[in-house]
Amino acid sequence: MLLSYWMLLLLQCFSVRLVFAEPSCQKFQSEPRRIFFNCGGFTTASELATKIIRPEHSKHAFMLSESRLEHLPVDTFADLAATNVTLNKVHIDNFDAVHPNAFERLNGTLVELVFLRGSTLPKSWSLLKEVVSLISLRFERQSGQISGEYHDQDCSLEIHQAEYVSIDYVKTTLRASASGSAKYTAVVN
Structure with missing residues (x-):
């Protein structure tokens, strides 16, 4: 998993200026x-929906970079099987916790x-509560504060913290999963 993450970042670094x-x-x-998958340069949600190569039922990593969207469409990840989704310098004007949402399509x-790099964070972490397969949130080169509504989560998550991010109240408000084992991991890069 870690190797594929770094490989994706390497691909992104070499292609970002040419691709986008x-x-x-x-x-x-x-x-x-x-x-x-390496996607980027989007300014509207409708553009994003038409450019993603589908279907892809093999497990893969998905990176969206240097984009500004009014919202993340519910069908963004339809017919995909992403195990890792990275938002790199992605600004989303309306990142509300609506149901259904794009991430629910990746449950399982x-x-x-x-x-990554200043991407917009959801207004509410309840956005992810239906994604029971999700075990890790990673924040890298993000500024701001990650507090919010982790108590809405009904699963165990490892919270990875990078420089410039403060995580408040996570350890005390993260609710245990059905197995009763909540995880908290802070990694400072």
Whole structure:
């Protein structure tokens, strides 16, 4: 999992300037079983919905970079099986916790959600409460405060903390999963 995450970041670093002159999504395959989607440069939700290559039922990583959207459409991840979703410099004007939402389409496959380089955070973490497969939230090069409504979560999450982010009240408000074992992990990068 960690190797695929770093491979995705490496691909993103080498392609970001070339790929995002106009909105696009590219699919990379580094090994027979390692698939990565790298999408970016979007300014509307409707553009994003039409550019994602579908269907992809093999497990893969998905990165959305350098985009500004009015909202994240409910069908964003339809017909995908992403295990890792990274939002890298993505601004979402309306990131409300509506149901159904885009992340619910990944229930059963999504294991890690990453907010990178100032990406917009959801207004409420209840946005993720139906994604029971999610076990890790990662915040890298984010500024701001991660407090909010973790008590709405009904699953165990590892919370990874990077520089410039303060996590308040997470340890005391994170509710245990059905197995009774809440996890809290803070990793400072």
